[in-house]
Amino acid sequence: MKTTKVRFTVAYDGTGYCGWQKQKQEGQISVASLIEKALERVFNEKITLFASGRTDAGVHAFNQVCHFSTHRKLDPAKKWDICWALNSHLPSSIVVKKAWIAPEEFHATISATHKTYRYFILNRPRPSAHLARHMDWVRKPLDIDILQVSTQYLVGNYDFKSFQSVGTPITDTVREVFQADWKWRKPDVLQFTITGDGFLKQMVRNIVGTALMIERRQENPVRMKEILDSMDRRQAGPPAPAAGLYLLRVYYPQDLDKQCIEL
Template sequence: MTKVRFTVSYDGTGYCGWQKQKPEDQVSVAQVIEEALQKIFNEKIVLFASGRTDAGVHALNQVCHFSTQRVLDPAKKWDFCWALNTHLPAGIVVKKAWIAPEEFHATLSATHKTYRYLIMNKPRPSAHLSRHMHWARLPIDIEHLKASSKFLLGNQDFKSFQSVGTPVKDTIREIYKAEWEWRREGVLQFTVTGSGFLKQMVRNIVGTSLMLEKKGLDPSKMQEIIEAKDRKQAGPPAPAEGLYLMRVYYPQDLDIRCLEL
């Protein structure tokens, strides 16, 4: 068996998320890619990813792997990405691919991830960017957002930001970076890097941050919400269209042993 690792970028609009769902008439990103892979390799393909993204959420560098019975030779420089992209819709693009060592696993080998959330903060929405940014009409105080985000850093129990869904062993995660900044005039971005994220955790953090700012509550309220370990104490989730999976990190010893296709 040959294990293939690849990165894929996708526009999550119109998909039920990364993972296959029931009822089966809902189309997932993973399903579309698996069907394309099966056309190329003419065998049953089971696809694994670094993690799931929800309906409407986008990715710039989702990491996946699958195994195939076909023997692939990196020296022959087969353009795997081009071959796969010819079978994919325009909103899903495979960017790079490698032959990975047997012990590599897109889900289990990941050490941490970076997500980004975009907010258009202008009096009028954009007809062209509405699927890719959350729109907020009233002015937002970025200094308030920066102050509340400081309480997210470190190893903590983030149960207050976990939506109902996939069960997990525990809700403790470590956040290394949580920064708000102006991406450009009228566009805010929140970048967060952590050891892992609970279901809708980033969207719930953003929604809570905006709630605290809108109500004029002290930024330290964020710490109280975290310590409560109660989802009802936090704000509503921010809309899916503003969220992007930016990067997934893996141990260097696995990265250097991946041979580019």
């Protein structure tokens, strides 16, 4: 029977979840498992969900991209609000934002060309009770110049083995980073934005943690290049807390984007 492929974007607060991916252990609640259950309730059939990639426990997303296939016939002209239907079966920490009928060749994971992540740091003498789950907190004033210069050494095509955490069977650790910039979002909020063709396990958090380590020690920013060249995880800093990390955007070929019809 012919199926329809549906693409959608979802935002979520990763606090309290074991991450995106479904886990075998009982009691572990993942973002993907809740969305899959909501899809099965709405479409009344078994659904297999695919996403652009995994996020770790406590990591958030502004625009995670997913797809699934359904036997249900969907007519864009009828403007069925699939997002509203799904959100009625999801907790408030998970929101389906937009949905499209996608071409058969679209795949949320395989078709993605690159991604952007953003990391937020609250930089002031006192923490925030309301932002603790959504930002890292650094008490002492940060030198943005050291942070910015250090991460510029990562822009390009390199082996990022030094910034790969254990727990993944991936052997190819070469990735290309197109952007790695720091800026003040507010007088006490610092943001780091990084775009690349792919990321290793906890790579972004390890980069942020290493940049903060270099800044804290007031080392020469070239230390980042030395750590990168060493291909030794022990040389890098500890991972920055998950609470500050967000999947900001996933990019796909324009020809696939143009073939998607909004529901």
